[in-house]
């Protein structure tokens with residue numbers, strides 16, 4: 001059984017002090033379960049201090065982005081090399097990187113490779129915009145993003161890759177996607193991975209849903225076939241919401257095992 005994965009994307013919120021306060025609350029509210037992995041992605045600034053604060057049995061750390069170059073004269077950037085040893089996961093190709101910062105496919109691909117090269121796990125985000133959806137292009141967009149993001153990833157490396165399906169129109173809007181539509185999208189993503197790497201790689205692949213996921217809809221998404229976890233933004237800023245999502249994930253794992 002694939003281990004469930006809950007990833008909180010805090011984005012550009014919280015000072016290091018506020019981040020520490022939230023972790024303090026989370027430490028009390030999120031029990032350790034072997035079947036659920038809980039990852040916190042604060043701003044780069046808070047990573048070092050949180051790494052000293054968290055119990056690494058309870059939480060793992062992730063970065064929200066990285067630069068694909070290992071080092072050099074790139075003012076303001078943080079490379080995967082600089083993050084290695086500090087985080088376990090790096091979110092790559094988030095829609096805000098792709099759409100607000102105009103990050104092209106080729107950079108996303110290089111970031112996936114940089115994260116793997118530096119011994120961490122990339123969470124590759126894919127998803128269609130509202131207009132792509134309205135034009136019936138969802139399938140095509142997802143295919144492009146998956147194939148391009150995974151280009152040059154070896155069949156050994158694919159084991160460390162997580163893919164997050166995040167429809168752009170659902171992010172930060174409160175308009176979460178219909179679970180039936182999520183199921184269709186995830187099926188396509190899994191099919192693409194199976195045709196690139198074979199059925200075994202697809203079986204091992206963890207796929208997350210993100211886009212206005214919350215404590216209220218967590219159970220519904222965790223029941224979607226092919227979904228292994230969630231990537232909340234807004235809901236991850238509230239300890240009680242995030243803890244409830246972790247609990248939903250544990251219940252879903254138990255249900256799968258017939259407990």
Ligand code: PGA
Pocket residue numbers: 009166170171172173174210211212213231232233234235
């Ligand atoms: P949201 O963000 O849960 O606030 O919609 C999700 C994301 O951007 O990953």
